[in-house]
Amino acid sequence: MNPRADLQGSRPSSLVVLESGVEVLLPAIAKPVLIPSFWLKLAASKDSTYANISAEWTDGSNFQRFGNSESDISVCDSDMIQTASLNELAGTLEVVWRNGLHHEFSLEELHERILRSEVALPYARVPWHSHTQFPEFDYGNVMTSRASLLELLDSFLQYGMAFLNGAPRDESEILNAATRFSAVQPTHLGETFRLRGTANASNLGETADAISLHIDLVYKQHPPDIQLLHVLKPADEGGENVFVDALQVIEQLEKEDVRLLRTTPVVFMAKSGTVDFRGVHTILAFDDSTRFQSVRHNEHKMVLPVETPIEFYRAFLRFRDIIERQENSLSIRLPADSMVIFDNARILHGRRSFKGVDRDVVGCFLSEDDLLSKWRLLKRAATVSPPG
Ligand SMILES: O=C(O)CCC(=O)C(=O)O
Numbered sequence: 338m339n340p341r342a343d344l345q346g347s348r349p350s351s352l353v354v355l356e357s358g359v360e361v362l363l364p365a366i367a368k369p370v371l372i373p374s375f376w377l378k379l380a381a382s383k384d385s386t387y388a389n390i391s392a393e394w395t396d397g398s399n400f401q402r403f404g405n406s407e408s409d410i411s412v413c414d415s416d417m418i419q420t421a422s423l424n425e426l427a428g429t430l431e432v433v434w435r436n437g438l439h440h441e442f443s444l445e446e447l448h449e450r451i452l453r454s455e456v457a458l459p460y461a462r463v464p465w466h467s468h469t470q471f472p473e474f475d476y477g478n479v480m481t482s483r484a485s486l487l488e489l490l491d492s493f494l495q496y497g498m499a500f501l502n503g504a505p506r507d508e509s510e511i512l513n514a515a516t517r518f519s520a521v522q523p524t525h526l527g528e529t530f531r532l533r534g535t536a537n538a539s540n541l542g543e544t545a546d547a548i549s550l551h552i553d554l555v556y557k558q559h560p561p562d563i564q565l566l567h568v569l570k571p572a573d574e575g576g577e578n579v580f581v582d583a584l585q586v587i588e589q590l591e592k593e594d595v596r597l598l599r600t601t602p603v604v605f606m607a608k609s610g611t612v613d614f615r616g617v618h619t620i621l622a623f624d625d626s627t628r629f630q631s632v633r634h635n636e637h638k639m640v641l642p643v644e645t646p647i648e649f650y651r652a653f654l655r656f657r658d659i660i661e662r663q664e665n666s667l668s669i670r671l672p673a674d675s676m677v678i679f680d681n682a683r684i685l686h687g688r689r690s691f692k693g694v695d696r697d698v699v700g701c702f703l704s705e706d707d708l709l710s711k712w713r714l715l716k717r718a719a720t721v722s723p724p725g
Contacts, residue, residue: 339572341371341646352430354421359432359676367426369453373419377432380450381440391582458628459713462683464584469663473497475568476504476676480517490518497680498580503566504674508699511567514676515701518707520559522701524554532566534694541637545572545692550581550660550685551635553702556607556614560633561702564686565678568671569697571671576691577670581660583632583683589659597652604639620656631682634660660685678703 341378353360358373363435391397417435423444424431430442471491476484479501491498511529515521521528532542539550540708554560566578587595598620609612636657641649661667668689671677681688681702 342540344719345609352421354418355419358429359418359421361430366397372447372451374434377418377440377442378434380442380447381676401706402602402637403423406569406592416616434643447522460491462497462584462629463495465496465498465509465582465667466585467667471498471500471665471667474499474501476514476674480513483715485720486517487712489640490715493678493680494712497582497584497683499678501676502674503627504676506569506674508569508629511676511699514567515565515703518565518678519563519703519705519711522563522704524561525556525614529699532696532698532700534691534696536694540690545690545694545696547690548688549636549665550687551637551686552633552681553634554614554681555618555633556605556616558616558640560616561681561704563678563703563708564681565703566671566698566699566700568673569674569699570673572691572693572696574692574695575689576696577668577689578677579687579689580667580669580679581665581685583621583685584629585665586632586656586659586685587629589657589662589665592651594652594655595621597646598656601649602639602642603645604632604642605633605635606640607638620653629683634685634687 351362353369355371356378358371360369360371362369387394419433419435421430421432423429428444430447431439431446432442433439472488474489474492476483477488480486489499489501501514504514508529508531512521530542534545535543538544552560552566554665590598599622600619600621602617603618605618616633618631620634621632622630624630634656682705
C-alpha cells in the first residue's frame, strides 16, 4: 500500500488568497485553515544538504533552519502573497510573493505538516478508578510481536499503566523489557533497584512496611518519567501494590483546591550521608492550555516553605483524603513473573505491608521520550502495513 494513500483524499482543496496568507479547506478536519505567509516561507526553506541520506540517521531528519540563507529566503511576518493557485494535476500549491519569489509546495507535504504536528497530545488519556478492567498482556507476545507491543503501549498511554504476565524469573530480565518498551533512565540507584525486605534496610522499599501513595524520586528536580516493576516473588501475605490515577483525583477536587495545589511551591528533600537532593514542585502541574502535566507527591519527603499559606494546608489535606478514597485506588497482589509499567508523573503508587522477608521485586525507570518514539514508529509501521 502506498504510505501516502491515506492522505490523497484529504489534500487541501479550495483556496482563498488573503493579504496575510492563504486559506485552504482541509477535508480531513472539515474546516478552512489559514496558512500564514511566513509559515509557507518557512516550509519553503527546507535545507537540502542532507536530503536522501538523513532519513536513516539515528537522530532523523527534519532540517529546516529559520530563514535558511542557502535558499536566500528571509522570513518575516510582513511577507505578502501576490498570487497563489492550486495545481490539482501536479498536486502542488504555487505561490508568488510580492517580492517576486516563487515557490511550489507539495500538497501532500503541506497536509502532513498541518495535520501531523503534535501540539495536542497524540493519544487520549482515560481516567480510571477502582472498577476499571485493565487488559493484561502476555510478556512473550509483547517481546516478540510488534502488534502486541503496540497494543501494550497504546494501553499504557491511555491509562498511564499496564500489566504483563509470564516474564522469565530472572533479575536482569527487566532490562530486556526496558529496552523493548523504551530506554533505561539510570538514577543514583543504578540502572535497576531491588525491593527486598532486609534487616539492614537503606530505604522504605527494603522494609516490610506499608508505603503511602507517592511518586518516585520526587526529591529530584527531574523525577524519572516511567517506572517498571518486575515481581520475582510476591509476599506470602500482604505486599499488595496500590495505584491511583491523578487524572481521576483532579476530577474530584474543588477548582479552588486545584488552583492552590498547582500554584504553591513545595520542597521535596532527600538528605542523608550519601545524597542531598532537592526538588521544588507544585503538587499538580498543568501547561498553559490547562492540560495536566504531573503530580508530585510524597509525604515523607515534603518540606513546606514557612510562607506557605494556610489555605494550601487545607487543600492538601483534601487532596490526601481524595487520593486515599477506596473508589479511586487499585490494590493488586501482583503474581510472580508479572510486570507493571506506570507513568511516574500521573500514577501515584504505594504498597501494603507484608509478612516475611521473601518478597522480591526489581525495578527500573524508563524514558518517556524513548517510549513515545517507539510508539510513533510502531504506529507509522502499522499505517504502512496494517496487521493482516
Ligand atoms: O515494593 C513495592 O512494590 C513498591 C515500593 C515502592 O513504592 C517504593 O519503594 O517506592
